[in-house]
Amino acid sequence: KLSEYIQKQYWQHKARLGAPSLLHDAREAGYQVSERTISRVLQQLGLRSKAARKFKYKTDTAHHNIAPNPLDRQFNPDKPNTTWVTDITYIKTGEGWLYLTVIIDLYGRKVIARQTSRYIDRHLVCNTLKQALFRRYFPKNVLIHSDQGSQYCSADFKQLLLQYGLRQSMSRRGNCFDNAVVESFFHTLKTHIIHDCYYKTRKLANKALFEYIEIYYNRIRRHSANGWVSPEQYEQQYYQNEKMIEVGTV
Numbered sequence: 001k002l003s004e005y006i007q008k009q010y011w012q013h014k015a016r017l018g019a020p021s022l023l024h025d026a027r028e029a030g031y032q033v034s035e036r037t038i039s040r041v042l043q044q045l046g047l048r049s050k051a052a053r054k055f056k057y058k059t060d061t062a063h064h065n066i067a068p069n070p071l072d073r074q075f076n077p078d079k080p081n082t083t084w085v086t087d088i089t090y091i092k093t094g095e096g097w098l099y100l101t102v103i104i105d106l107y108g109r110k111v112i113a114r115q116t117s118r119y120i121d122r123h124l125v126c127n128t129l130k131q132a133l134f135r136r137y138f139p140k141n142v143l144i145h146s147d148q149g150s151q152y153c154s155a156d157f158k159q160l161l162l163q164y165g166l167r168q169s170m171s172r173r174g175n176c177f178d179n180a181v182v183e184s185f186f187h188t189l190k191t192h193i194i195h196d197c198y199y200k201t202r203k204l205a206n207k208a209l210f211e212y213i214e215i216y217y218n219r220i221r222r223h224s225a226n227g228w229v230s231p232e233q234y235e236q237q238y239y240q241n242e243k244m245i246e247v248g249t250v
Helices: 002-012 019-028 035-045 122-135 155-163 176-194 202-219 231-246
Strands: 083-093 096-105 110-117 143-146 167-170
Touching (some): 002 019, 083 122, 083 176, 096 122, 096 176, 110 122, 110 202, 122 155, 143 176, 155 167, 176 202, 202 231
Antiparallel strands (some): 083 096, 096 110
């Protein structure tokens, strides 16, 4: 029965999905339905996906070393390791603030690196970039886009970019739309596991972040920019297609 299936999927995803994502789950399961039908069933069951207030990380921009914005809102590269976007947000815990920084590959929207710290400084963003480089086998000429935060303007961060042959791009001051993909990711993350949740310790918050980012978001959650498949699946499709081209089967 459709209503039973929707209810099962809704709770399996911990109330994180709305009608658009549930529609693709239902169709893969063999149900011939529309988004309107899914919405009606959700309403009948009294189920609503989580919604959150708008979040915007603010930073001190009273410093120099601002890079230009070659990204210019071109958020859809045609292959992985072309453009990475990054930003910092914070989570309140019973022990104080926990700062989170992520790097997202715009191709597929996969979170390829994440680091947390009780301090918001250049070491946090530098360690995250090193993690991304290690996980992606040190690609060259990647465009690294961020806001104008002092951490990204630091000499240490810029030295890393130079050392590994990377290019820098920065949003215009006060323009969150220039880094819309990572802003949207943080908004979704806070909707699902931060708002209305209380973490007694930083360790508990880190555990929730690992489960959400590494397991749920990257591997399971459908993304509209990917044709409603997960970031992991979208990247796999790219490399499978490349392999088929190499062996001459396409």
